[in-house]
Amino acid sequence: MHQIVIVGGGAGGLELATRLGDTLGRTGRAGITLIEKARTHFWKPHLHEIAAGSMDLDVHALDYLAQSHWHHFRFRIGEMVGLDREQRLVHLAPYHDDEGTIVTEARSFHYDTLVLAVGSNTNDFGTPGVAENAIALETTEEADRFHRRLVNAFLRAHAQTTPLRPEQLQVAIVGAGATGVELAAELHNATRDLVSYNLDRIEPDKDIRLHLIEASPRILPALPERISDSAHRMLAQLKVQVHTGARVAEVLPQAVRLASGAIIPAELVVWAAGVKAPAFLSELGLETNAINQLVVTATLQTTRDERIFALGDCAAAPWLGHEGKWVPPRAQAAHQQSSHLVRELARQLQGKPLRPFHYRDFGSLVSLGEYSTVGNLMGNFVGGNMWVEGLFARWMYVSLYKMHQMALHGFWKMALNTVARFISRRTEPHVKLH
Numbered sequence: 243m244h245q246i247v248i249v250g251g252g253a254g255g256l257e258l259a260t261r262l263g264d265t266l267g268r269t270g271r272a273g274i275t276l277i278e279k280a281r282t283h284f285w286k287p288h289l290h291e292i293a294a295g296s297m298d299l300d301v302h303a304l305d306y307l308a309q310s311h312w313h314h315f316r317f318r319i320g321e322m323v324g325l326d327r328e329q330r331l332v333h334l335a336p337y338h339d340d341e342g343t344i345v346t347e348a349r350s351f352h353y354d355t356l357v358l359a360v361g362s363n364t365n366d367f368g369t370p371g372v373a374e375n376a377i378a379l380e381t382t383e384e385a386d387r388f389h390r391r392l393v394n395a396f397l398r399a400h401a402q403t404t405p406l407r408p409e410q411l412q413v414a415i416v417g418a419g420a421t422g423v424e425l426a427a428e429l430h431n432a433t434r435d436l437v438s439y440n441l442d443r444i445e446p447d448k449d450i451r452l453h454l455i456e457a458s459p460r461i462l463p464a465l466p467e468r469i470s471d472s473a474h475r476m477l478a479q480l481k482v483q484v485h486t487g488a489r490v491a492e493v494l495p496q497a498v499r500l501a502s503g504a505i506i507p508a509e510l511v512v513w514a515a516g517v518k519a520p521a522f523l524s525e526l527g528l529e530t531n532a533i534n535q536l537v538v539t540a541t542l543q544t545t546r547d548e549r550i551f552a553l554g555d556c557a558a559a560p561w562l563g564h565e566g567k568w569v570p571p572r573a574q575a576a577h578q579q580s581s582h583l584v585r586e587l588a589r590q591l592q593g594k595p596l597r598p599f600h601y602r603d604f605g606s607l608v609s610l611g612e613y614s615t616v617g618n619l620m621g622n623f624v625g626g627n628m629w630v631e632g633l634f635a636r637w638m639y640v641s642l643y644k645m646h647q648m649a650l651h652g653f654w655k656m657a658l659n660t661v662a663r664f665i666s667r668r669t670e671p672h673v674k675l676h
């Protein structure tokens with residue numbers, strides 16, 4: 243039987259494995275295998291909410307084993323570390339548990355078609371001190387670790403009888419792209435919620451400081467200026483200290499040093515500037531670009547091996563109709579590419595030629611937590627470029643995640659989960675307190 247192996251069960255890869263499992267896998271037309279280094283899946287665009295504590299990981303994480311059982315694909319845990327293109331083998335490193343005990347030995351899986359969907363990591367651009375002193379929001383473990391440090395910082399400050407030190411209850415977020423901006427607004431709200439649970443010796447407006455640091459002249463540099471202006475105004479109202487045109491030269495143990503020499507004291511530093519694909523991709527003998535993305539053709543096949551496809555953040559795919567531009571690293575791109583490959587891999591099995599992928603930009607939405615959502619919807623969606631704000635924008639923003647859940651669970655399970663969450667939220671604290 244034709245073996246399709248997908249590596250990476252994130253926003254794009256898990257949708258692909260699920261939908262191929264439901265079609266080709268269920269009817270025995272192909273064997274579908276998902277290789278993933280984590281045990282559970284969490285949709286990355288919500289990671290900043292785990293960090294702030296406004297979303298509970300246990301409720302939203304999806305178990306790969308159960309998903310594979312329900313959707314007719316095989317799940318194999320492990321980290322891909324190499325590739326043998328002659329023998330068509332994907333090599334995995336041994337998988338260890340939290341105590342360092344080996345769970346699975348190094349092993350290899352055979353493929354006829356391989357899809358790489360291993361996402362991206364943050365890019366520290368070689369800045370000293372980032373690895374040691376800052377947290378990047380790349381995995382649920384990191385987001386959870388940041389949240390525990392945040393709660394501990396508040397418990398410590400509350401119990402302390404001496405005045406707060408300059409860095410205490412100060413958070414510096416480096417990078418004012420969507421992740422940084424959304425995290426700043428989310429943290430503003432979550433820290434006030436946290437204090438409201440009897441941590442009354444902390445005075446939010448006086449004691450808590452949030453800094454958002456961006457090297458470009460404006461926040462959200464990749465998005466239209468109107469979104470950037472509107473988000474900046476909202477953050478200013480919340481008294482988030484926005485530093486634009488400010489390049490970080492070094493992250494110190496309790497501070498950030500700017501290229502101008504200015505020091506911003508901060509107990510917690512989040513690095514949210516730039517992305518790059520995992521380094522191992524550049525060692526597979528396939529064509530990669532300067533940020534390790536696999537260069538693919540319009541059909542999402544890698545340029546040097548037509549059996550190997552790549553999608554999502556780890557792929558540099560041409561944006562057809564936009565000369566010289568690449569499909570941006572976003573959840574909606576990963577979603578569209580996986581839908582495209584569901585159709586095209588089935589066609590390929592029937593001996594039909596592959597059709598090119600056309601990315602449709604539906605616009606950009608930035609969530610400012612409980613306070614607002616701003617963005618624009620693009621021509622493809624509304625027949626023009628439409629500015630959206632407030633409740634409607636919030637609804638559109640939430641619907642991106644709902645589309646992902648629908649691709650994984652189908653409409654009814656997604657709808658029932660939504661109703662169940664709506665009810666259970668009434669009986670829980672609004673922010674995770676541990």
Ligand SMILES: Cc1cc2nc3c(=O)[nH]c(=O)nc-3n(C[C@H](O)[C@H](O)[C@H](O)COP(=O)(O)OP(=O)(O)OC[C@H]3O[C@@H](n4cnc5c(N)ncnc54)[C@H](O)[C@@H]3O)c2cc1C
Pocket residue numbers: 249250251252253254255277278279280285286287288289290320321322323359360361362379380420421520553554555556571572573574575576607
């Ligand atoms: C905090 C945050 C907020 C964001 N907000 C938005 C937003 O509002 N809108 C938007 O469009 N996009 C947003 N993004 C970007 C979006 O999350 C990504 O574009 C999207 O997740 C890319 O999907 P993907 O499938 O390519 O990769 P991912 O979703 O990152 O999945 C990659 C998967 O591969 C696995 N993996 C990695 N390496 C290996 C390996 N060697 N072996 C096995 N498995 C491996 C990982 O564990 C992961 O499960 C946000 C990102 C972050 C971090």
